[in-house]
Amino acid sequence: MNEPTTALGLEGGAVDEFRKRLAKLDAMREAGVEPYPVRFDRTATAGELHERFDALEPGSETDEVVRVAGRMLLRRDQGKLVFATLRDGGDSIQLFVSRSVVGDALFEAFGELDLGDWIGVEGTVMTTRKGELSVRVSSFQLLSKALRPMPDKWHGLTDVDVRYRQRYVDLIANDDARRVFTVRFDAISALRECLLAKGFVEVETPVLHAVAGGATAKPFVTYHHALDTDLFLRVAPELYLKRLIVGGFDKVFEIARVFRNEGLSTRHNPEFTMLELYAALVDYNDIARLTEEMIADAAQRSIGTTRVEWDGHDIDLTPPFRRATMIDLIREHAHVEMHPSMPVADARAICDSFGVPWQADWGSGKLMLEVYEKTTEHALVAPTFVMDYPREVSPLARVHRDDPMLTERFELIVAGRELANAFSELNDPVDQRRRFEAQARLKALGDDEAQGVDDDYLRALEFGMPPCGGLGIGIDRLVMLLAGVTSIREVILFPHLRPEVQ
RNA sequence: GCGCCUCUAGCUCAACUGGUUAGAGCAACGGACUCUUAAUCCGUUGGUUCCGGGUUCGAGUCCCGGGGGGCGUACCA
Numbered sequence: 001m002n003e004p005t006t007a008l009g010l011e012g013g014a015v016d017e018f019r020k021r022l023a024k025l026d027a028m029r030e031a032g033v034e035p036y037p038v039r040f041d042r043t044a045t046a047g048e049l050h051e052r053f054d055a056l057e058p059g060s061e062t063d064e065v066v067r068v069a070g071r072m073l074l075r076r077d078q079g080k081l082v083f084a085t086l087r088d089g090g091d092s093i094q095l096f097v098s099r100s101v102v103g104d105a106l107f108e109a110f111g112e113l114d115l116g117d118w119i120g121v122e123g124t125v126m127t128t129r130k131g132e133l134s135v136r137v138s139s140f141q142l143l144s145k146a147l148r149p150m151p152d153k154w155h156g157l158t159d160v161d162v163r164y165r166q167r168y169v170d171l172i173a174n175d176d177a178r179r180v181f182t183v184r185f186d187a188i189s190a191l192r193e194c195l196l197a198k199g200f201v202e203v204e205t206p207v208l209h210a211v212a213g214g215a216t217a218k219p220f221v222t223y224h225h226a227l228d229t230d231l232f233l234r235v236a237p238e239l240y241l242k243r244l245i246v247g248g249f250d251k252v253f254e255i256a257r258v259f260r261n262e263g264l265s266t267r268h269n270p271e272f273t274m275l276e277l278y279a280a281l282v283d284y285n286d287i288a289r290l291t292e293e294m295i296a297d298a299a300q301r302s303i304g305t306t307r308v309e310w311d312g313h314d315i316d317l318t319p320p321f322r323r324a325t326m327i328d329l330i331r332e333h334a335h336v337e338m339h340p341s342m343p344v345a346d347a348r349a350i351c352d353s354f355g356v357p358w359q360a361d362w363g364s365g366k367l368m369l370e371v372y373e374k375t376t377e378h379a380l381v382a383p384t385f386v387m388d389y390p391r392e393v394s395p396l397a398r399v400h401r402d403d404p405m406l407t408e409r410f411e412l413i414v415a416g417r418e419l420a421n422a423f424s425e426l427n428d429p430v431d432q433r434r435r436f437e438a439q440a441r442l443k444a445l446g447d448d449e450a451q452g453v454d455d456d457y458l459r460a461l462e463f464g465m466p467p468c469g470g471l472g473i474g475i476d477r478l479v480m481l482l483a484g485v486t487s488i489r490e491v492i493l494f495p496h497l498r499p500e501v502q
Numbered sequence: 503g504c505g506c507c508u509c510u511a512g513c514u515c516a517a518c519u520g521g522u523u524a525g526a527g528c529a530a531c532g533g534a535c536u537c538u539u540a541a542u543c544c545g546u547u548g549g550u551u552c553c554g555g556g557u558u559c560g561a562g563u564c565c566c567g568g569g570g571g572g573c574g575u576a577c578c579a
Contacts, residue, residue, distance in 0.1 A: 014512040016548070017530060059537095074540075081536035098536065115529070128537050152513035152528055154540045159513090161571045173513090217578070262578050263503075272579070418579060449577085474579050487572095488579095498570070 014149065021114060021147045028142070035145045040120035043067045046091035049125060050133060058131035062124055068093060068135055069120040069143060071172070072113060074153060082110060083134075086119070090178055094134040095121060102137060110137075115153070116146030116172075164495050177490075183302045183483040184491055188255065188475065190301035191275055194294050200251040200277060205240035207233060207257070213451045214238030214396070216439075217260040220270075233259035238396065238470065239457045241278050242425060245468050246460045253277035255475070266487040267417070270496050273475040282469040283424040284408045288385050291412060291420055291471055292319035295383075295478065303482050311486050313381050313415050321383035321412070326372050329386060334375035340365035340390040340405035347371075361445075365390025365405065378416040385410045389423075395435040395451065397423035419478060422471040429461035 028035045044066040056062070070088030072095075080099040085092050099107040113119065121140040127133055151157040156173040163170040163177070170177045192202065210229070212219035214236030222231050237256040244252045259271045279286070299306045299317050306317040330338050336350050340363070347367035351358045356374045358367055368390055380386070388400055389409040397407035408424035426432050436458070442450035479491040489495035 014548095017512065020530075076538045076541045077535080078538060078541080079535035081538080083538045083541080085539080094539080096537080100536080128539095130537065130539080132537085132539070134537095149512045149529055152540095154528065155514040157513070159509090159571085161509095162513095164571090215579085258579090260578070263576070265575090265578090266573080268578065274579080421579080472579085477579070500570085 017149050018147050021145060024112060024114075025145055033142070035142050037141065037143060040069050040141070040143055041067055042069045042120070046070065046086065046088040046093035049093055049135075050091060053125050053127075053133055056125075056127045056131075056133065058127055059129050060127045061136075062126060064125040065122065066125060066135060067120065067122045069118070071118050071146075072115060073150065073172075075113075075115065077111075080107075082107075084110075086121070086135075087172075090175075090182070094128075094132050095123075095137050095140075096126060096128065096134040097137045097140075102139065106139065110140065113142065114146060114149075116148070116150040117142060118144040118146070160489075161497070164489055164497055165500060167493055180479075180483040180485060180490055181493065184475075184479045186302035187298040187479055187482055190298040191294055191473075191475075192255065194297050195251075195253050195277060198251070198290075200253045200279070201249060203241070203244060203249070203252050203254050205234075205237050205244075205254060205256070207259075209234050211452045211454045213454045213457065215258075215260075216395075216449045216451065218262055218449050220259050220261045235260050236274065236472070237276050238472070239454055241276055242465060242468065242470070243457065243460045245278050245280055245425075246463055246465045250280040251277070264496065266489070267477070269476070269488050269492055272488070272492070275473045275475055276471065278425070278468055278470040280466040280468050283467065284387075284410055284422055284469055287422045287469040287471050288321075288323065288410060288412075289319075291385075291422065291473070292321045292383070294473075295412075295419075298478065299482055308481060308484065310415055310481055310484055315382065315415060315481070317383060317414075321385055323385045323387055323410075325388045326368070326376075326386050326390075327388070329376050329380070329384075330368070330372050332376075333379055334371060336371070338364075338368045338371060340368055340392060363392050365392030369393050377413055377418075380413040381415055383412060383414045383419075385412055394423065395439055396426055396432075398426045398428075399431070414481060417477060418474070419481070420471060420473045422469065425465070425468040425470050427461060427465040427468060429458055432461055433458050 025035050046068060049066065049068070068086060068088060070086040072084050073087045074085035076083040082097040084095040084097065086095055097107070097110050102110070119140050120143050121135060121137045123135040123137040126136045151169060151173040157163055157169055196202070208231045210231060212232035212235050215238070217235040219232040219235050222233065224231050234256070235258055237254050237258070241252055241254060253275060255273060255275050257271055258274055261270065262268060264270065296306050296317050296319050299308065308315050308317065327339060330336060334354065338347065338350060342364050344364050344367070347364040348358055350371055351367055354371060354374050356370045358370065387410045388406045389397065391399060391405055391407050394407040394409050397409040400406040400408050410422055411418050412420040436451065436453040439451045440453050443452060476488050476491050480486065480488060483491060485491060
């Protein structure tokens with residue numbers, strides 16, 4: 001008998017089970033049957049059969065010959081009759097296997113199958129006396145042998161460590177895991193199609209950056225041997241996308257995996273997905289309208305409604321969302337008047353009164369943001385566009401047309417969490433250079449999240465970038481909201497975990 | 503990073519204040535059964551109690567160290 005060569009993580013009884021199943025493989029091959037055949041002609045999926053035949057009366061027989069394939073997850077043995085549940089995609093179909101129909105040899109072979117095996121069957125469509133749609137099997141073949149036992153057929157797999165590390169098993173055992181990812185895929189498709197329909201083009205920009213810019217975040221560093229230089233994994237695609245606006249693509253977007261070398265939590269994974277888009281000739285008010293339309297559309301097309309319940313809150317994603325300035329919202333929730341132009345001493349006093357720690361080099365704009373985050377952001381449950389951020393904390397946003405201390409920037413807050421960030425883009429290369437240099441000074445003072453000066457980006461702006469609105473949406477957080485889950489690991493197929501130890 | 507919690511059979515869970523040989527359901531194996539739905543019924547196998555030390559006559563249980571995971575918190579999206 002072959003020894004298991006890949007018995008990773010198997011112990012005790014599981015090794016015996018593994019060996020038993022390997023022995024079945026050997027026996028099949030000796031009998032001239034290939035346990036991993038190369039293909040199977042399927043004529044129907046379980047879902048299609050339900051669509052076509054769910055109206056059949058109990059006890060019906062048809063002449064409809066079908067070939068279905070899937071993973072056998074349950075078996076109910078009645079002696080000379082066996083019922084089995086075949087799982088195919090997200091659907092199931094029952095198999096009706098009668099000794100008198102398939103003959104003794106095939107019937108015995110069916111008994112040799114293990115739960116978890118992939119099989120292909122041919123048979124006719126029928127319903128049982130109790131009305132369960134089934135395939136009356138006339139023949140079957142093994143399509144792939146499962147060497148490892150499936151999780152508990154009733155309780156499934158609940159150990160979150162195993163669920164995340166072995167997502168394939170999670171997807172087999174837990175319907176809800178499949179549901180959550182279906183929401184994710186549908187939402188992303190909806191966002192993409194919505195943008196394509198509006199004339200946006202989907203682009204791909206570099207993941208390896210010489211200068212990590214476009215967001216204040218700590219990057220991952222890697223090393224290019226041939227070039228003998230450090231490179232950074234991108235923290236945002238922003239600066240490349242705006243180069244494309246300079247180049248004359250009027251409307252671009254990218255669904256971008258970005259990487260930030262920061263802590264892990266139920267809201268943070270080291271790599272996550274952002275949708276960023278830029279459109280020439282529009283401002284942040286246009287972008288706000290686009291944002292609420294896109295999010296409502298994604299909700300409608302992924303979960304069929306714009307009303308969601310999340311973490312105990314009822315949230316209505318039906319546009320239009322509330323729009324309010326940060327200054328007004330601070331007044332509303334903290335009952336204080338703040339403005340980036342106020343004396344720093346006054347702003348510090350307000351921070352002190354709310355127990356917000358501050359640093360000596362922060363101006364009133366940064367202090368105002370801190371007060372907002374402490375007192376207001378978490379209270380914004382219904383979707384809210386928080387408008388007009390201080391210039392001091394917005395190095396890439398255009399100065400507000402009516403107030404030189406503010407920028408034309410909004411964040412969309414839902415359930416107290418940031419879902420999107422957008423602004424009328426800064427396209428004045430002289431101003432942009434000054435703001436980069438301010439960031440570079442912070443970096444030199446030890447702020448490892450500050451951005452460096454990106455000279456090539458400045459050069460691009462010097463060729464002239466048209467007026468432009470830009471948006472970033474945190475896809476993982478949007479999906480959490482839509483799927484009703486509170487951990488980001490539930491919406492990332494393979495979330496980052498420490499390496500598995502043996 | 504820090505704090506709290508957690509880890510028992512392949513899976514889901516038991517095991518009073520430390521006390522015989524660590525149990526049950528599912529899965530697996532053997533048997534019965536031609537309309538089941540987590541099929542049922544009878545029987546059997548399966549354990550490095552995460553790892554390493556320690557205390558004790560005796561440790562799954564208590565202590566120390568290490569590892570994995572969860573939650574909270576900090577940084578952040």
